[in-house]
Amino acid sequence: MKKAMRFLMMMAIALTSATVTTSCSDDDETVTLSKFTIDPTATTLTPGETLNVNVQFFPENVEDKTVEWTSSDNEVATVANGVVTAIKPGSATITATPAAMPSLAKTLSVSVTAKAMTVSGEVSGTWDAYTTVTVNGQLKVPAGKSLTIEEGVEVIFNSADANGTGIEFTVDGNIYCKGTADAPILFSVPTNERKFSNVTDCKNLWGGFMLNSSDAQAEALFENCIIEYAGSAMTENSPSVISGIYTAGEDYGVQITTGPNFQGSLVVTGCVIRNGFADGIYMQGGQAIITNNTFSGNGATGGEAVNVKAGTSTVVAYNVMYSPNTNGLKLSSSGQDDAAGRGQAKCVAYNNTIINAGWRRDGTKGGCIYVEKNILVNVFNNLMVNCKYRAQVPKWGTPGISDGCDDKSVIDYNCYAASAITSTLQQDIDDETTVPYLNYVSNKNYADAIDAHSVIAKGANDLGVAFANYALDTNRLDNAVYDEAWDFTAKSLPEGATDGASLTGIVKTSLTVGGKTYAADAPQKFFGARK
Incomplete structure (x- = not known):
């Protein structure tokens, strides 16, 4: 009997041990991931929109559910x-890789398309990044309101x-155009209308910006923008x-105008302002900093890159101005003491590069820089290449609202370079003004006190000016079409610039x-915008 009891107890212990061992073995068994899915596998989004991607693991009790996500x-x-x-906007592939089995990675195809909206009338608030905005009527930012436009x-x-009237963008409040170098803001016409023949024919153009707030706190910012094809007939x-x-x-219409009532602040920086029937920027009021921009092809029958009038305080520095119809800089206090009570215009312009100015304008008014009618200016360290004339100062020595500029002005320490290229235009053949460096010698609007220390070419290529990627003899002097591959960084320049430390204080x-x-970056002791 005792032996039987002992046998049964040993059997019970053995069975218990076997059961425990089997249980431990089941707990330690690794569950292998056999399938991994994501949902969706393709989607279309607009900038700023988000999407939660769903994932599933098979079997569901897999322990490691870590996923690596990449774009x-x-x-x-x-x-x-x-x-x-x-x-x-663009396309990207999102990859989801399960850590438990990387070979089961899945992908999601993402297409990002621009938002779209149509506007007219009064506008304010924010236009979100990468939105395409179609304008089919006159626009206005009302007084007391602000509009921000993102990259x-x-x-x-x-x-x-x-x-049938050209569409203008009137700003009576504030406007902040905040593009980036990689994602500039574009103000233009439909793609099929973007041709320079429409500029010369004044056809299918819009009316440009009109800033005319009388609020001294009004603000306008154009940073990293492309503004083009403005100039509709009024x-x-x-x-x-x-x-x-x-x-x-x-x-x-002008690409950007400040009206005579404008009392606020304007900043234009990092922009491309091109292909307009009239001026690039026309200042009739307010204070402005205009720096590090590229102007090209502005003006059809007249027009300047930058045109300054009474009631303004302006810095123009480190800009490239290619083929303005008349001048790179038209500086005047015209309109001083008018009904709006505008005061004397003041302008400091330095380290700008002006190329091929004045050839598309018949007569002698164009050239590169034109200063008149009581404005106070300091103009120095600018590089003019193959321009029709040097800086002109009509009625110098008799300052007045209808006469010459303020005789305390400094227009000196500039460089006027020329290559061997000559004009083939009949107007220049008739006037015997075909050779840039010969035109630098004499003009009725030159003055002995002007450019007394400037470096002035006396022959073709005698100053050794050279750019990184622009051959001085490549294009006709009246060419207005800008090549994006050009690089106006100066590789060779003569000496003779000034440090300009005492010349910026008037604005x-x-x-x-x-x-x-x-x-505005401080003046640098070299000629032109880039070195």
Whole structure:
């Protein structure tokens, strides 16, 4: 009996041990991931939009559910913890890789398309990044309101409103155009209308910006923008005609205008301002910093890159101005003491590069820089290449609102270079003004006190000026079409520039706009915008 009991107890212990061993073996067994899926596998988003990607593991009780997320192009779409964020238009592939079995990785195809909206009338608020905005009527930012335009936005103007009048963008409040170097803001016409023949024919153009707030706190910022194909003819229905700024049948839209009532601050920096029927920038009021921009092809029958009038305080520095119809800089206090009470204009212009100015304008008014009518200016360290004339100062020595500029002005320490290229235009053949360096010798609007220390070419290529990627003899002097491959960084320059330390004090060289202070770079002791 005792032996039987002992046997049964040993059997029970053995069975118990076997059961425990089997249980431990089941707990330690590794569950292998056999299948991994994501949903969706393709999507279309707009910039700023997000998407949560769902994942599934098979079997569901797999222990390691770690997923590595990557994007093929983080500039188009990013991903973090399964959340995809669209950045800008384009395509990207999102890859989800399970750590438990990387060979089961899955992909999501993301297409990011621009947002789209159509506007007219009063506007304010924010236009989100990478939105395409179609304008089919006159626009206005009302007084007391602000409009912010973010990077990558494209603003496309139909050529006319319902009345057949060119569409203007009037700003009575504040405007902040905040592009980036990689994603500039575009203000233009439809793609099929972007041709220079439409500029010369004044056809299918929009009306440009009109800034005319009388509020001294008004602000306008154009940072990293492309502004092009403005210049529609003014009609009786044009907002700028109705407000009394322009005249129907005589004037044309300017890319950017500050009206005579404008009392605020304007900053234009890092922009391309091109292919307009009239001026690039026309200052009739307010204070401005205009720096590090490229102007090209501005003016059809007249027009300057930058045109300054009474009631303004302006810094113009480190800009490239290619083929302005008349001048790179037209500086005047015309309009001083008018009904708006505008005071003397003041301008400091230094370290600008002006190429081929004045050839598309018949007569002697164009050339490169034109200074008149009581304005106080300091103009120095500018590089003029193959321009029709040197700086002109009509009625120098008799300052007055209808006469010459302020005789305390300094227009000196500039460089006037010329190559062997000559004009083939009949107007220049008739006037015997075909050779740039010969035109630098004499002109009725030159003065002995002007350019006394400037470096002036006396023959073709005698100053040795050379650019990184622009051959001085490549293009006709009246060519207005700009090649984006050109590089006007100076590789060779003569000596003779000034440090300019005492010449900038007549104007403000920094302005605060949108809570940020923009300061013009100090003058550098070389000629031109880039070295």
